[in-house]
Amino acid sequence: MTIEVKNINKRFGDxxxxxxxxxxFPQGELTALLGPSGCGKTTLLRIIAxxxxxDSGQVxxxxxxxxxxxxxxxxxxxxxxxxxxxxxxxxxxNVAFGLRVKPRAERPSEEQIRRKVKDLLELxxxxxxxxxxxxxLSGGQRQRIALARALAVEPRVLLLDEPFGALDAKVRKxxxxxxxxxxxxxxxxxxxxxxxxxxALEVADQVVLMNKGNVEQIGAPDEVYNHPASPFVxxxxxxxxxxxxxxxxxxxxxxxxxxxxxxxxxxxxxGTAYVRPHDLDIERYTPGAEGIVVKxxxxxxxxxxxxxxLERDDTSELIEAVMSNERFSSLQLKEGExxxxxxxxxxxxxxxxxxx
Ligand code: ATP
Numbered sequence: 001m002t003i004e005v006k007n008i009n010k011r012f013g014d015x016x017x018x019x020x021x022x023x024x025f026p027q028g029e030l031t032a033l034l035g036p037s038g039c040g041k042t043t044l045l046r047i048i049a050x051x052x053x054x055d056s057g058q059v060x061x062x063x064x065x066x067x068x069x070x071x072x073x074x075x076x077x078x079x080x081x082x083x084x085x086x087x088x089x090x091x092x093x094n095v096a097f098g099l100r101v102k103p104r105a106e107r108p109s110e111e112q113i114r115r116k117v118k119d120l121l122e123l124x125x126x127x128x129x130x131x132x133x134x135x136x137l138s139g140g141q142r143q144r145i146a147l148a149r150a151l152a153v154e155p156r157v158l159l160l161d162e163p164f165g166a167l168d169a170k171v172r173k174x175x176x177x178x179x180x181x182x183x184x185x186x187x188x189x190x191x192x193x194x195x196x197x198x199x200a201l202e203v204a205d206q207v208v209l210m211n212k213g214n215v216e217q218i219g220a221p222d223e224v225y226n227h228p229a230s231p232f233v234x235x236x237x238x239x240x241x242x243x244x245x246x247x248x249x250x251x252x253x254x255x256x257x258x259x260x261x262x263x264x265x266x267x268x269x270x271g272t273a274y275v276r277p278h279d280l281d282i283e284r285y286t287p288g289a290e291g292i293v294v295k296x297x298x299x300x301x302x303x304x305x306x307x308x309x310l311e312r313d314d315t316s317e318l319i320e321a322v323m324s325n326e327r328f329s330s331l332q333l334k335e336g337e338x339x340x341x342x343x344x345x346x347x348x349x350x351x352x353x354x355x356x
Pocket of ligand 1: 012015037038039041042195
């Protein structure tokens with residue numbers, strides 16, 4: 001099923017939870033709604049499900065306006081952060097639940113239910129837990145059962161609200177890979193809410209960045225990561241260094257350093273260059289070298305990458321840099337040493353409210 005939301009507005013009292021949100025969710029794709037707490041992700045998910053009504057705007061399912069359709073008629077499956085399994089029912093009965101409560105005419109036979117639940121438990125690789133009760137399961141197992149239960153009614157849309165939010169980091173990582181594989185097998189149009197950027201970038205086909213009820217950017221993971229549309233997206237998707245300064249004629253002057261900003265921005269004025277830690281060239285300082293002169297404050301070199309904390313000589317601001325551990329070792333850098341850094345890739349945004 002394709003999903004589209006058009007000009008959705010939602011307020012709670014004076015608070016604007018969603019501000020004219022329009023989005024498309026392609027058939028069979030897995031979309032992450034990503035943003036900080038309170039940005040409206042869950043509200044949007046609930047509106048798509050039909051659990052919440054927008055003040056204005058439309059929800060379109062397979063090109064049909066579903067805005068007035070009841071939640072039961074929208075053929076959605078849900079999984080929430082806090083696995084809402086029935087504690088007094090076995091795993092088997094939890095998964096069978098949605099089938100048993102179907103109207104009599106649509107209800108499968110006992111034999112069909114048994115086969116279906118068995119298949120679903122195999123799909124989530126937990127068929128050996130069929131007779132257990134939810135309190136006897138780990139958090140990760142409960143979430144997989146919750147997913148099997150949501151899938152039992154063959155939803156045409158799967159909505160997941162921070163499905164792994166309550167789990168520890170290692171289990172989360174396992175489950176997100178597992179969810180991706182499951183999605184590749186089933187191809188159900190799915191939307192999952194997360195505030196974890198790594199999770200969104202790793203799992204989703206499409207990432208929707210939300211901030212304060214607005215959509216800041218939509219795109220494939222590599223696109224939003226490599227070409228952030230706004231300072232917010234830069235900051236939210238990974239670490240970033242900010243070099244404040246003034247732009248004039250395509251050159252940003254920041255402290256004692258200046259760099260060209262090819263092609264952008266069009267206007268002169270106060271601006272900030274955004275540079276990812278791995279987009280910095282680092283060399284030992286030599287007099288006259290161009291770039292930002294820094295001191296190496298701390299180096300943390302474990303695994304394939306070395307992470308460096310650098311302090312600018314001119315402004316005392318801290319810069320975070322990352323390079324391969326191999327290169328770090330070959331340079332034989334020492335803490336306290338003077339270095340020079342140059343951005344290999346940067347994006348300049350003219351500061352909001354700055355006079356241009
Ligand atoms: P989180 O990651 O913390 O769940 P979210 O992005 O999912 O955040 P929402 O749950 O959509 O955010 O909430 C958006 C805003 O709307 C929040 O500030 C929240 O307090 C507010 N809000 C949500 N539901 C209600 C409600 N029923 N009544 C009043 N305010 C609400």
